[in-house]
Amino acid sequence: MGLCLPYGHVDSSLRALAGQAEGFGRFAVGGLHGAVxxxxxLADDGPGSLRDGCRKKEPLWIIFExxxxxxxxxxLNVSSYKTIDGRGQRIKLTGKGLRLKECEHVIICNLQFEGGRGHDVDGIQIKPNSKHIWIDRCSLKDYDDGLIDITRESTDITISRCHFANHDKTMLIGADPSNITDRCIRVTIHHCFFDGTRQRHPRVRFGKVHLYNNYTxxxxxxxxxxxxxxxxxxxxxxxxxxxxKVAFKYYTEKATDRMQECTGCVKSEGDLFAPGTQSGLIPLPRETSVFHPSAFYETWTVEAPSADLKHFLQHSSGWRHTLRPADLVSS
Known part of the structure; x- marks a missing residue:
């Protein structure tokens, strides 16, 4: 494909971003059909604030002046059919994070999350029953709990081109062995840079997760x-x-509707394990299979891992100085 943003052309037009996600979150349209x-x-609440826009029930494409x-x-609770579009500005969210609760069709693009404080405070918390979510080109670090948590039947989510740093429990998918309805979870994570974070890149219970072209x-x-x-x-x-040294770990737990404890399964295809890295992969039992992404979506932008890809992800993931879409500047 070449080392470029596969949807980079959409930055020339504000709403062209909608529907450009790859993977399980590909249907997310955000506030495509709403007003700007x-x-x-920068106030926490009140007229013209981010919180005020996110709580409104109608579709909205939220931009920053x-x-x-x-x-x-x-x-900050985000309602359905919202795009929070940070392109053209530098917006940092701190103190607490975003909560996507029982919502659908949300796009979050080009924001910074840093310094979330308090028990159970995540950068982006997706639960319960949320779907068609796309988180793109965000930088997240230093929260007291997770950076992104996807739990309690939330599904069809893509996380792309994000930068994670200075953190412990980075990304949790599937809350607890008792939440057996999390078997519906489906997440795609691609072109992300997990930069010295401690664990959970991600940690997964129950769900189906497609990881490609990430650098950890x-x-x-x-x-x-x-x-x-x-x-x-x-x-x-x-x-x-x-x-x-070990990349993949397997934790054994028991679903509440099963008699036996079990772990999860990992299928590694084309991964690059740098010198000194041990994969830790456990061979799949003959009767066990891992889903293939092509059973759910036809195409995705993937290339062989290389030094060029590594350099590209180090310098292109997360929040970036991005020009405002041309049609927004001229309006």
């Missing part, structure tokens, strides 16, 4: 963890160990 909502203040830090005093380096416990009944398809990623 302009955030004109300001740059700076928004200090959230509580979780210098983890503190493991890179990827497969737990109860999970299916992880790891394709053309780069795993580069630091002091902890």
């Amino acid at each position: 909502y302009r955030v004109i203040t 300001v740059s700076g830090t928004i200090e959230l005093s509580s979780y 380096r210098n983890w503190g416990i493991y890179a990827v963890c497969a737990s109860v009944e999970s299916q992880i398809y790891s394709q053309c990623n780069i795993y580069e160990a630091g002091q902890k």
Whole structure:
């Protein structure tokens, strides 16, 4: 494909971003069919604030007329059919995070999340029963709990081109062995840079997860963890160990409707394990199979892992100075 954004052309037009996700979140349209909502203040609430736009029930494409830090005093709940589009500005969310609760068709693009404080405070918390979500080109670090948590029957989600740093429990998919309805979870994670974060890149229970063209380096416990009944398809990623050498871990747990404990399954295809890295892969039992992404979507943009890809992900993932779409500038 060449080392370029496969949907980079959409930055020339505001709403062209909708529907451009790859993988399980590919149907997310965000606020495509709604009005443009302009955030004109960095205040936590009130007219013209991000919180005010996110709580409105109608579809909205939310853009920012300001740059700076928004200090959230509580979780910011995002309702259905919203795009939170940070292109053209530098917006940092801190204090608390976003909560996607019983919503659908949400796109979050080009934001920074840093310094979330408090028990159970995640950067982006997706639960329960949310679907058709796309998180793209965001930078996340230093929260007291997770950076992104996807649990309690939330599904059809894509996380792309994000940068994760300075954190412990990075991404959890599937909350608990008792949440057996999380068997519906489906997530795609691609072209992300897990930059020295400690664990959960991701940790998965029950769900189906497609990882491709991610770069994970210098983890503190493991890179990827497969737990109860999970299916992880790891394709053309780069795993580069630091002091902890093993990339894949398997944790055994018991679903509440099963008699036996079990772990998850990992299928590795085309992954690059840097010198000194141990895959930790466990051969799949003959009667066990891991889903193939082609059973769910026809195409995705993947290339062989290489030094060029590694360099590209280090310098292109996460929030970036991005020009405002041309049609927005001229309006």
